[in-house]
Amino acid sequence: MGKVILITGGARSGKSTFAETLALEKQGKILYVATAKAIDEEMKDRIRRHQERRPDHWDTLEQYKGLQQVLPQHSKEYCGILLDCVTIMSTNIIFDDPAMLREEIPFEDMLRVEEALMEEIDAFISCFPELDCDLILVTNEVGLGLVPEYPLSRFYRDALGRVNQKLGQAADEVWMVISGIPVQIKGK
Numbered sequence: 001m002g003k004v005i006l007i008t009g010g011a012r013s014g015k016s017t018f019a020e021t022l023a024l025e026k027q028g029k030i031l032y033v034a035t036a037k038a039i040d041e042e043m044k045d046r047i048r049r050h051q052e053r054r055p056d057h058w059d060t061l062e063q064y065k066g067l068q069q070v071l072p073q074h075s076k077e078y079c080g081i082l083l084d085c086v087t088i089m090s091t092n093i094i095f096d097d098p099a100m101l102r103e104e105i106p107f108e109d110m111l112r113v114e115e116a117l118m119e120e121i122d123a124f125i126s127c128f129p130e131l132d133c134d135l136i137l138v139t140n141e142v143g144l145g146l147v148p149e150y151p152l153s154r155f156y157r158d159a160l161g162r163v164n165q166k167l168g169q170a171a172d173e174v175w176m177v178i179s180g181i182p183v184q185i186k187g188k
Helices: 015-024 041-053 067-074 086-096 107-126 151-170
Strands: 004-009 030-034 058-062 080-084 134-138 173-178 181-186
Touching: 004 015, 004 151, 015 030, 015 080, 015 134, 015 173, 030 067, 067 080, 067 107, 086 107, 086 151, 107 151
Parallel strands: 004 134, 004 173, 030 058, 030 080, 080 134
Antiparallel strands: 173 181
């Protein structure tokens, strides 16, 4: 069984760079799971910059749902899997639901969508024991700032906090990256 490593931190903290460094240390084939959608020019640019940083011997899987169905098999072919990032993955799952695109979102819809998100995360976590290689997960620590003014923003912060808690509990190692400096907060 592979090890699950969760890397968290704020925006532009160096999370992805640290995760890529850990993956490079494997000195073999890496599967990079890209969870972002190219929905606008700024996101297209971010995706392009991430792609340019990756070595040629890394393969890319663009997927954010149903990972429990494909990662165990892929883990037999690679010496590591790097998923960047859980935050974007969760955002995509949340906004796949048309109810979340309305201007006014009833609280009941937010609860239903969060339940669906947690079911997807639980299913993802359920495949961890089946992995034959290390899995490196990158996520954003979204709860360190002010309490957001708007209900949707509070819902998003809370849902992502719960996702990170679940992944932190399931991970063998957890790292927090602050100002480009990784600090291990769980594991040996």
